[in-house]
Amino acid sequence: MGLKDFKLWEKNVPDADLVFSIGDLNNEGLPTLTPYLLKGEKLRPAIIVCPGGSLQFRASGEGEPIAKWLNQIGINAFVLNYRVAPYTPFTSTKDAVRAVRYIRYHALELNIDPERIGMIGFSAGGYLTAFIGTHYDNGIIEPESRNAQIMSMLLGEPDFNDPIDQTSSKLNAIILCYAETSPFSKEKLPPDSLLTKDITVDEFIDFTSNHKHVTAKTPPAFLWVTATDHWNFQRQNLLFAQALNELNLQFDLHIFSKGPHGLGLGEDEPTVAIWPKLCENWLQGLWLKSFK
Secondary structure, eight states, X not given: OOOOOEESOSXXXXXXXXXXXXXXXXXXXXXXXXXXXXXXXXXXXXXEEEOOSTTTSOOGGGTHHHHHHHHHTTOEEXXXXXXXTTXXXXXXXXXXXXHHHHHHHTTGGGTEEEEEEEEEEETHHHHHHHHHHHHTTTTTSSTTSHHHHHHHHHHXXXXXXXXXTTSOOOOSEEEEESOOOOXXXXXXXXXXXXXXXXXXXXXXXXXXXXXXXXXXXXXXXXXEEETTOTTOOHHHHHHHHHHHHHTTOOEEEEEESSOOSOOTTOTTOTTTTTHHHHHHHHHHHHHOSOOO
């Protein structure tokens, strides 16, 4: 606690040269990580917090309160201040990928176990979390695959002169809270502004449908959503869980009977308020080490 925000890039910030015709106060000085670090030299897990906000803003109730809860259960936390509109979702994704690499690169100096780095995402932040959980290191591991080619076209190439960019973006756990895991489909086509002539619509939909990219290397996942969430992300979470189940991967899925979208810690909804404890128990069982 008390540390200044960490800049994800000191120089050569991707998309920093973009100029917008409207004001952009939401993104001034970003992207950064706000650290919430526990005292002591013990190596602890770390979890990156990705607030929601439809990639238009960052919901404050899904940032600092989540980081403080993680501290309470013995986990270091970082709130990711990723760039939002008028930047595209690809810029937000670049920031999220870089955050994982940054923390792993600096893990030991921050008293973080580099093999226990997770990410928790809410709503649109859940998309970023699911994307990294299923696409991590793509383009480095299989540079000739079509998926890697699309990754390169949409997210750019890693900087081979930057040691952080050469650090793995693998997550060791993902936590998806009322997450939009697969935003596009045949019924909900992506806007033309996101498309490029070198990628077909079908390829774009497939690339952003994270449940289709679950593999044996996808990290363990904890998912929750409510049955009455008006954004109707229930099916997306079921598809993601089904993909995990088909590969016998470790996951928890909780669909609570009622509650609106955007509940954060769920303190105002009795049926949902148990989720932080369920998640804590899941993390304890997953990493088999005391956090405190």
